[in-house]
Amino acid sequence: EAAVTQSPRSKVAVTGGKVTLSCHQTNNHDYMYWYRQDTGHGLRLIHYSYVADSTEKGDIPDGYKASRPSQENFSLILELASLSQTAVYFCASSELGGSQNTLYFGAGTRLSVL
Amino acid sequence: AQSVTQPDARVTVSEGASLQLRCKYSYSGTPYLFWYVQYPRQGLQLLLKYYSGDPVVQGVNGFEAEFIKSNSSFHLRKASVHWSDSAVYFCAVSQNSGGSNYKLTFGKGTLLTVTP
Numbered sequence: 628e629a630a631v632t633q634s635p636r637s638k639v640a641v642t643g644g645k646v647t648l649s650c651h652q653t654n655n656h657d658y659m660y661w662y663r664q665d666t667g668h669g670l671r672l673i674h675y676s677y678v679a680d681s682t683e684k685g686d687i688p689d690g691y692k693a694s695r696p697s698q699e700n701f702s703l704i705l706e707l708a709s710l711s712q713t714a715v716y717f718c719a720s721s722e723l724g725g726s727q728n729t730l731y732f733g734a735g736t737r738l739s740v741l
Numbered sequence: 742a743q744s745v746t747q748p749d750a751r752v753t754v755s756e757g758a759s760l761q762l763r764c765k766y767s768y769s770g771t772p773y774l775f776w777y778v779q780y781p782r783q784g785l786q787l788l789l790k791y792y793s794g795d796p797v798v799q800g801v802n803g804f805e806a807e808f809i810k811s812n813s814s815f816h817l818r819k820a821s822v823h824w825s826d827s828a829v830y831f832c833a834v835s836q837n838s839g840g841s842n843y844k845l846t847f848g849k850g851t852l853l854t855v856t857p
Contacts, residue, residue, distance in 0.1 A: 667849060670831070672844070719785075729787045732784030735784055
């Protein structure tokens, strides 16, 4: 069964600090994504990647960096965390990048920036 | 630009009752449409998707949805809900393209509560 694992599951960070969220998939999928979920909003795409060592900007990339060191791993980096980045972050993978493809999501990371 | 509207932020139904969760999309062409479900403390899971053919698509756990192009709608239905259906349901739309440069747009979600 497809599996996407995120760590940590929750984190409290201080304003201005560096935060790294990690994602690992065992699906052998080429595509990986980072989404942000805020109360009252749908999921919004931050960054995605379709091959190791390459990342692409999504709809809301400002304040975030991404890293894809291998097919299995995809990290989201907040160099200077801000209050507005408090949210739940979801990682997802898909076999292909086409519109028909199903996304497989991790359980999410709840980030609180204080 | 494509968009998705789920007009009901919260829906409460009794166990055994029928269910309809509404979704309307905005897209200039023929879209690909999805319903995802998020159970408590879990990530999203695909319920069903539509991209061509029969406008009524069947999903897991007895869910179905109907694509009505004239109304730009893709409402989710279930004949008889169970308490375990309590979750947040997201409608999503993507462009009808086989290329890699696609965009999946989610609605804000509808929180479904099934009462005894």
